[in-house]
Amino acid sequence: MQTEKVVDHIVNWLKDYATNAGVNGFVVGISGGIDSAVTSTLCAKTGLEVLCIEMPIHQAESHVSRAQEHISQLKERFKNVSDTRADLTPVFEEFKTEVSLDADQATVDMALANTRARLRMTTLYYYAGLKKLLVAGTGNKVEDFGVGFYTKYGDGGVDLSPIADLLKSEVYAIGKHVQVPISIMNAAPSDGLFGDARSDEDQIGASYPELEWAMSMDDAGKTAIDFTGREKEVFKIYKRFNTANNHKMIPIPICEIPTNLR
Numbered sequence: 061m062q063t064e065k066v067v068d069h070i071v072n073w074l075k076d077y078a079t080n081a082g083v084n085g086f087v088v089g090i091s092g093g094i095d096s097a098v099t100s101t102l103c104a105k106t107g108l109e110v111l112c113i114e115m116p117i118h119q120a121e122s123h124v125s126r127a128q129e130h131i132s133q134l135k136e137r138f139k140n141v142s143d144t145r146a147d148l149t150p151v152f153e154e155f156k157t158e159v160s161l162d163a164d165q166a167t168v169d170m171a172l173a174n175t176r177a178r179l180r181m182t183t184l185y186y187y188a189g190l191k192k193l194l195v196a197g198t199g200n201k202v203e204d205f206g207v208g209f210y211t212k213y214g215d216g217g218v219d220l221s222p223i224a225d226l227l228k229s230e231v232y233a234i235g236k237h238v239q240v241p242i243s244i245m246n247a248a249p250s251d252g253l254f255g256d257a258r259s260d261e262d263q264i265g266a267s268y269p270e271l272e273w274a275m276s277m278d279d280a281g282k283t284a285i286d287f288t289g290r291e292k293e294v295f296k297i298y299k300r301f302n303t304a305n306n307h308k309m310i311p312i313p314i315c316e317i318p319t320n321l322r
Contacts, residue, residue, distance in 0.1 A: 061230050063237045067102065070222050075106040077220055078194060085109030085140070087184050087193040089215070091252050092126030095198040095223065097240045098231050100130070102222055103196055104138040105238070111187060112143040115180045117152045123252050129241050137239075146183050152176060173253035177214025188219075197221035200231050202268060206275040207298060208305025209251070209260065216308060227275075228268035264301065266294045274298035 078085060085108035088100040103110045112131050116124060131143045155175065161168050184195045197218030203209045204224045210216045223231055228249070235245055248259040249268065261267050266274070274295045277286075284295050 061233060063233050066226075066230075067105070067234055067237060070102050071105045074103060074196075074220070074222055075108060078106065078108055081194065083194050084192045085111070085194070086196040087111045087113060087188045087191070088196045088198065089113055089115055089180055089184055090127045090131055090143075091198075092123040092130065092244065093198075093247065093249060093252070094228075094231055094235050094240065094244055095200055095203075095249075096127075097130045097244050098235045098238065099196055099198045099223055100134060100141075101238045101240060102234075104134055104141050107140055109191070109193065110134075110138070110141045111191060111193060112141060113184060113187060114143070114145040115148050115183055116145075117148045117176045117179070119252060120250075122247070123250070126241070126244050126247060129243060133239075133241055144187070148176075148179050148183065151179060155179070169254065173251075174211045174214055176253050177211035178217075181214050181217040185217075194219040197224065199224050200226055200228050202228050202271050202275060205309055206271060207264060207301035208308045209264065209301065210308070211253075212308050215251075227272050229272060264297065266297045270294045271298055278302070 074086070085106070086103040088096060088103060088110065090096050090100060090112045100110060100112055112134065114124070114127050114131070131141075134141045135143065152172075152175070156172070163171075181195075187193065188195050195218045197215070197220065199210050199215065199218075199221060200223050204216075204221065223234075226234070232245065248261065250259045251263070264271070271294070273291075275298065277295060278298065282295070284292055284299070287295050
């Protein structure tokens with residue numbers, strides 16, 4: 061990958077899109093992870109207004125400290141960057157008192173994890189509306205179009221996706237080029253939706269390099285019978301997530317009314 065040229069391409073694409081849309085810039089949710097760090101840095105390089113928002117909900121301390129380190133560094137480097145913090149923990153806890161939690165614990169935990177993401181999406185759009193900004197998505201290609209590892213209408217609810225055509229390894233390459241803090245570069249990727257430090261690999265059962273490999277094999281038309289051992293296991297994991305989350309990757313189904321019924 062021609063990293064510098066890719067960075068310039070994305071920055072120009074962001075700037076052109078925002079200018080044509082007649083907005084002031086971008087709002088980005090900062091998690092302390094590589095994807096939001098790279099996305100916010102690319103947005104900052106446009107020279108347009110960038111609002112970075114922390115939205116903790118019982119967040120692991122390591123995530124909070126990395127997010128704050130990144131925001132501080134970004135504000136030192138770019139005068140067009142500002143930040144705010146919306147502690148959504150009280151909102152989340154109040155929400156739990158108003159809904160039924162009558163299900164097995166694993167199901168409840170997953171529903172609440174997705175609720176966290178949707179509360180954050182609502183917050184981003186609130187500030188976007190106040191300041192005439194676009195919500196910049198932070199999903200990469202493996203997450204968005206491989207395993208569907210994001211929340212529908214949560215972190216998947218965005219106005220534009222600047223890094224969605226980049227593999228995770230390419231996001232890291234860009235992160236190094238644009239000087240993302242080392243603490244974020246070295247941290248295990250995590251969605252931060254469960255209030256602890258569990259990693260994406262803990263949840264998925266495969267690392268991003270493994271998932272990138274499986275994605276390329278699937279694109280090449282391979283099936284599980286073509287592999288053995290760990291490769292077969294990883295390929296099955298990829299296909300399971302890809303199949304289960306396919307509904308996130310296609311347009312919303314529309315019930316089309318036949319002409320003869322109109």
